[in-house]
Amino acid sequence: MASLSMSPQERESIEAFRRDVVEASLSNVVLVRFTAEWCGPCKQLAPIIDKAVAEIGGGRAKQVVIDIDQNRIIAEQFRVQSVPTVYAFVGGQPVDGFVGVKSEREVKAFIEKLLAGLPPTEDDIGLDQLVAQAQALLDGGEAAAAADAFAALAREAPDRDDIIAGYALALLALGQTAGAESALAATPADSKAAAVVRARAMLELAKAAADPSETAAMEARITADPTDHEARIEMAKALFAAGDRDAAAGQLLTAIAADPAWNDGAARAQLLKLIEAVGLADPWSAALRRRLSAILFS
Numbered sequence: 001m002a003s004l005s006m007s008p009q010e011r012e013s014i015e016a017f018r019r020d021v022v023e024a025s026l027s028n029v030v031l032v033r034f035t036a037e038w039c040g041p042c043k044q045l046a047p048i049i050d051k052a053v054a055e056i057g058g059g060r061a062k063q064v065v066i067d068i069d070q071n072r073i074i075a076e077q078f079r080v081q082s083v084p085t086v087y088a089f090v091g092g093q094p095v096d097g098f099v100g101v102k103s104e105r106e107v108k109a110f111i112e113k114l115l116a117g118l119p120p121t122e123d124d125i126g127l128d129q130l131v132a133q134a135q136a137l138l139d140g141g142e143a144a145a146a147a148d149a150f151a152a153l154a155r156e157a158p159d160r161d162d163i164i165a166g167y168a169l170a171l172l173a174l175g176q177t178a179g180a181e182s183a184l185a186a187t188p189a190d191s192k193a194a195a196v197v198r199a200r201a202m203l204e205l206a207k208a209a210a211d212p213s214e215t216a217a218m219e220a221r222i223t224a225d226p227t228d229h230e231a232r233i234e235m236a237k238a239l240f241a242a243g244d245r246d247a248a249a250g251q252l253l254t255a256i257a258a259d260p261a262w263n264d265g266a267a268r269a270q271l272l273k274l275i276e277a278v279g280l281a282d283p284w285s286a287a288l289r290r291r292l293s294a295i296l297f298s
Contacts, residue, residue, distance in 0.1 A: 006073065013071050020064050025089035027121070029061045029114040032094075034075060034085040036068050041101045042084040049086070052107045055188060058159045060118060061111050088114050105190070127157060134166055143173035161187045165195035169202060177206050194280065201276035209241035222251075229255040229262050233270050240274060249274060249288055257295050268292070 006014070024030050033049060035042040046065075053061050068075040068083060078087060078094075087097040088110070096114065120128070134149035150167035157163055164187055171180040180203050187196050215238050221231040232251040240248035252274070255267035271292060275285045 010073050013074060017064075017066075017074055021089050022092050024062060026092055027060075027118075029057075029111065029118065030089040031061065031063045031111070032087045032089060033063060033065050034068050034078070034080045034083050034087075035065060036083050039083045045084045045086075045101045048102065048104050048107050052104060052111055056108055056111055056115070058115070060115060060121075090114060090117065108190075127153070127160075131160075131163060131166065134163075134170075138166065138170050138173065143170050146170040147174060158186075161191050161193045162195040165193065165199035168199040169195075172199075172202050172206050177203065180206070197276055198279050201273050205237065205240060205273060205277055209237045214238065226254075227258060229259065229267055233267055236270060236274075240277075245274065245278065245284070249291075253291060253295060256292065260296060268296075 021030050021032055031049060031053070033042075033045070035046070049063060053063050066074055068080055078085075082099060084101065085097065085099050087094045089095065096110070098110065102110070130149070130153055134146050134153060137143075137149060138146035147167060147170035150163055150170055153163045154160070154167055164183055168180040168183040171177075171183065180199070184196070184199055184203060187193075191197075215235060218231045218235040218238065221228050222235065225231075232255045236248040236251040239245075239251065249271065252267045252271040255262065256271065260268060271288070275288055278285050
């Protein structure tokens, strides 16, 4: 890229590119957005990338904007033929890119894929260990201690959705539904992170759970009419809230086996919500999905 005929301004641009893109991408994702003042689509894409980097970059995704009219030598080096053009640099090399305007969802998916390929930093490793310790407290029934641990971690890493989700789950275990809902409001609405999906499912179940004191009345309804699927669903919510997930699943499986399509598949939808709340990777969830498949496809 260097040449004896380059002007001081061009040399400065190349040095900035080496520093801000090539070197920075050794430990981060660097998006190089080629643009121009006269480019309408560039003005559409700019706020989309700005927002995506801010919301999901986590300090490891950066953006460098290059005006092709002011940095012709760099634009020519990368054979930029139209704008906007975006190149993604990782490890000092361009690894991916796109041309034209993309939706916010597409840009976020593009960045998330690149971030997933980055090696963890030493800070990440230490933080992950602390998250695992907080999760162990929660799994061990020490919800108050877990809530304190997750709250402290959230102050250190407010961009970590899994930490916020852990905090919400700890609050739910303490019966603090409103606090959990407030915590989860800080996560992106379109987040597909497993911990967030689980926490939201648990929150929905907690808000919809029937009063455990009413289980006797529900049992009476089911005894009087085994096809009272509404009572079975309400019973399942109460049982799950009380910690008896096997009995909760049993009520729903019975309703599904009797009439899978009842109320637009309400029992199946509720069962899937239990699976989300426990976690898709949990062995209990995997076994339950097999039982559901056996009922639906037998």
